[in-house]
Amino acid sequence: MDDKAGMAIALQEAKTSYSEGGIPIGAALFSKEGTLLGRGHNMRVQFGSPIHHGETTALQNSGRLPASAYKGSTMYTTLSPCDMCTGACLLYGIARVVIGENKTFLGGESYLRRRGVEVVVLDDAECRELMERFIQEKPELWNEDIGVTERVYSKEP
Amino acid sequence: MDDKAGMAIALQEAKTSYSEGGIPIGAALFSKEGTLLGRGHNMRVQFGSPIHHGETTALQNSGRLPASAYKGSTMYTTLSPCDMCTGACLLYGIARVVIGENKTFLGGESYLRRRGVEVVVLDDAECRELMERFIQEKPELWNEDIGVTERVYSKEP
Numbered sequence: 001m002d003d004k005a006g007m008a009i010a011l012q013e014a015k016t017s018y019s020e021g022g023i024p025i026g027a028a029l030f031s032k033e034g035t036l037l038g039r040g041h042n043m044r045v046q047f048g049s050p051i052h053h054g055e056t057t058a059l060q061n062s063g064r065l066p067a068s069a070y071k072g073s074t075m076y077t078t079l080s081p082c083d084m085c086t087g088a089c090l091l092y093g094i095a096r097v098v099i100g101e102n103k104t105f106l107g108g109e110s111y112l113r114r115r116g117v118e119v120v121v122l123d124d125a126e127c128r129e130l131m132e133r134f135i136q137e138k139p140e141l142w143n144e145d146i147g148v149t150e151r152v153y154s155k156e157p
Numbered sequence: 158m159d160d161k162a163g164m165a166i167a168l169q170e171a172k173t174s175y176s177e178g179g180i181p182i183g184a185a186l187f188s189k190e191g192t193l194l195g196r197g198h199n200m201r202v203q204f205g206s207p208i209h210h211g212e213t214t215a216l217q218n219s220g221r222l223p224a225s226a227y228k229g230s231t232m233y234t235t236l237s238p239c240d241m242c243t244g245a246c247l248l249y250g251i252a253r254v255v256i257g258e259n260k261t262f263l264g265g266e267s268y269l270r271r272r273g274v275e276v277v278v279l280d281d282a283e284c285r286e287l288m289e290r291f292i293q294e295k296p297e298l299w300n301e302d303i304g305v306t307e308r309v310y311s312k313e314p
Contacts, residue, residue: 056241
């Protein structure tokens with residue numbers, strides 16, 4: 001799977017969420033062989049759910065799978081994964097996490113690496129600009145999604 | 158909130174899931190003031206979802222909340238939290254995690270402690286017996302839920 005092509009699907013999901021009035025973060029999970037297992041976007045606004053982030057929604061849309069299906073898989077996500085999505089990737093033994101950008105929010109990248117996951121940051125301008133626009137437009141919604149009361153966009157020590 | 162009373166609700170959820178043919182893990186989230194914010198159980202079988210564990214379902218059932226609502230809150234869970242649920246508790250700044258048992262599975266307890274969360278293990282016989290019975294009855298389902306192909310019930314280094 002070409003990383004740019006994988007990220008293009010995640011970004012498409014993020015844009016869909018933005019157009020729905022939601023939080024513009026998208027993700028796509030590909031198997032080792034390059035098959036799309038599932039894709040999705042943050043659904044906090046659309047579902048009223050605090051657990052449907054981009055990565056977790058992509059996992060849910062991948063359905064029930066045996067552990068072997070995640071072996072060698074890659075999660076593409078437009079934004080650095082929060083603690084919950086970091087943990088979800090670890091739970092299922094996802095091998096690679098490819099991140100669109102980590103300037104507007106820095107998640108569990110170092111913890112993923114410590115636990116043996118390959119982390120790639122593409123530093124994609126389109127991913128970053130979409131998040132910057134959203135955070136400027138709806139700062140309270142963004143704070144709610146990452147569990148903060150003020151602008152502190154990383155919790156990892 | 159009395160820890161035994163909180164765990165009783167989580168255990169009730171676990172039993173409900175067992176009676177539905179699901180994975181018997183339950184959770185309940187209480188505010189600092191002792192108000193029940195949400196309760197739930199693992200829904201892998203019932204929803205066909207890999208992200209609906211006990212704790213995440215309790216979070217979903219708590220609905221959209223501002224970060225302040227989680228301040229000082231306690232998550233009761235019948236089983237030591239997996240990496241995903243560990244991360245979900247960290248994301249929302251849950252202050253305490255009270256665990257029914259950690260003999261059948263050991264999750265992210267040490268990581269929670271390192272990140273400043275108070276962790277209490279009750280070592281509850283009823284929680285343990287329910288999980289032992291389930292694992293004996295449906296080992297493949299259990300392995301699927303924790304992303305393993307064999308009996309290795311802790312991933313934390």
